[in-house]
Amino acid sequence: MNLISLLWRNVLHRKTLSLLTVMSVAVTVALVVFLLLCSDGIEKGAEKGYGPFEVTIGAKGSATQLALNTYYHIGSPTGxxxxxxxxxxxxxxxxxxxxxxxxxxxxxxxxxxxxxxxxxxxxxxxxxxxxxxxxxxxxxxxxxxxxxxxxxxxxxxxxxxxxxxxxxxxxxxxxxxxxxxxxxxxxxxxxxxxxxxxxxxxxxxxxxxxxxxxxxxxxxxxxxxxxxxxxTTILVKPKTLLGAQSIKTKYGQMNNVQAIYTSKAVADVVNVVDKGTQALSVVTVICIFLAAGSILLSLIAAVNERKKDVGLLRLIGKSKSYVWFSLIGEGVLLTFIGLIGGLVIGHAGGYLSREAVFEYSGLQIQSWHYMPGEGWLVLGTLLIGVVASIGPALQAYRVDPLQLFKS
Incomplete structure (x- = not known):
């Protein structure tokens, strides 16, 4: 029997458990993809958010408030x-x-x-x-x-x-x-x-x-x-970076006036957002462990069924590699299906929510394009699937086929 067909039949044999496993992987991957999209939007927003205007002059107050109101149209002006x-x-x-x-x-x-x-x-x-x-x-x-x-x-x-x-x-x-x-x-x-x-x-x-x-x-x-x-504000494009420093110093000393480095104020905002992203990353890590546990439980539940299958494959002379791939492949297949589903759901969620996110926060989410972090996500997800499959596969492979059928 073709190995892929065998794996697919094994997956379909336990539809409910397989579906739950795929869903747990898909939800985890989708969450990571959405976080990557938001992070990508923050970086691009910070990069293009203020253009060539390295110095911003406005009324005394919060530097971040001045930058957000001027370039992102968020919040109230400082005066x-x-x-x-x-x-x-x-x-x-x-x-x-x-x-x-x-x-x-x-x-x-x-x-x-x-x-x-x-x-x-x-x-x-x-x-x-x-x-x-x-x-x-x-x-x-x-x-x-x-x-x-x-x-x-x-x-x-x-x-x-x-x-x-x-x-x-x-x-x-x-x-x-x-x-x-x-x-x-x-x-x-x-x-x-x-x-x-x-x-x-x-x-x-x-x-x-x-x-x-x-x-x-x-x-x-x-x-x-x-x-x-x-x-409300004066947006300044200095001739040189040294000139930006003199502009900030000169006009920052005036009464009721502040001059800020725009890049620094925007960086302060990005740092605050990054802290929130790190908090969400903790939730993501928990979801990853739950997904790995779901794969593990799914395969452990199938071990007893697989013992006879493995014994039969070994008795009819199938190679060790074929037997090992038949055991590990099921977990990898479930992981792969969940991975593809998660990538699609994550990008689709980013696409469908882009208008609401942009209107609320000014954050541009650009879906349906490859992000550098996605390569690591794919490799990491498949690796988790392989690692979670090794234990149950080893347990099933160690059984003596002759003893199994004699019993």
Missing amino acids: NVPFTLLDEVRKDAAVDKAFAMTTGDNYNGFPIVGMEVDYFLTRYGTDKHMAQGKLYEKLGDTIVGSHVASELGLHVGDKFQGAHGLVKGAVDDDEDHHEGEAGEADHHHQFTYNIVGILPPLLTSDDRAIFTTLDYAWAVHENQQSASKEI
């Missing part, structure tokens, strides 16, 4: 800085490019960001053309990220009104807001945005933001006086 500071930064000899950003409003929970148009050219280059329409030119014009357009079904030519705050209904749901805030909310509803373009997928958090002219915040909040104009 505002004077608009006049932008001209001072741009005149600095160490600065290559500097762009101001204003934020604080939303549309259906997606942040509305005031940003100078040249930001897109500096960060994404000339190879990223608009998916539809064009870049904004005047007050009220907006372009929307690909994720926003997909989620809300927006098209070029659509119009909408924003709301104050970075969370949907932030003002409307606050029963204790002051009359001035109520008036500001009314003014938000009177200001109409016109969508003139839709961005292509950029694979950054900009995919879930709405961009418009820098002066939208001053128009919406009725702040047209040049002396009192404020901006």
Whole structure:
């Protein structure tokens, strides 16, 4: 009998136990794959999350909060800085490019960001053309990220009104807001945005933001006086790394202003996330041991049945290698089926949850591509299957076939 056919018949002979074994392996592998996808998303997000802007200038407060709000559109800004500071930064000899950003409003929970148009050219280059329409030119014009357009079904030519705050209904749901805030909310509803373009997928958090002219915040909040104009953040591309240090030192010493190394702030966030991933890894290790135990129990349960099969194979003259592969192969086959199922489930789960994960955390999950850790996962899983199969196989092989049939 063909070895593969023999293994397959053995597996089907105990359908329930085989199915449970395959499921335990599949769930474990799927969990590991999902963790790998998240880890890959974190690394790529950290790498591409802030582009060439090595220094970020904003109001005093948490450096990580400033970085998250500016580049990942998560959380609230640390405050505002004077608009006049932008001209001072741009005149600095160490600065290559500097762009101001204003934020604080939303549309259906997606942040509305005031940003100078040249930001897109500096960060994404000339190879990223608009998916539809064009870049904004005047007050009220907006372009929307690909994720926003997909989620809300927006098209070029659509119009909408924003709301104050970075969370949907932030003002409307606050029963204790002051009359001035109520008036500001009314003014938000009177200001109409016109969508003139839709961005292509950029694979950054900009995919879930709405961009418009820098002066939208001053128009919406009725702040047209040049002396009192404020901006949320200044994104700085230094000419050199040494220049980045001088920029940080110079503007970090100003009152109510902080200048941060963007990479360090992002790295701090990644380190915190890594600690959470390590905690999940403990759960994963437990699942791995449970899967190995499931394989072991499945084969131990079949030992008595296999003893007669092994004895017969040895009596009819089958080679030792054939007999050994017939014993170990069953555990490896169950492991292999569970491995394939786990890889598919893990990538499918990442694909199906990518929109929810991205909207909640700004983390891009890219499924259906090979990750370096997957090679080790495949080898490790198959090795666990082999190791778990050796004990029961050895127990069955040691039986004297003649004594077995005499009994």
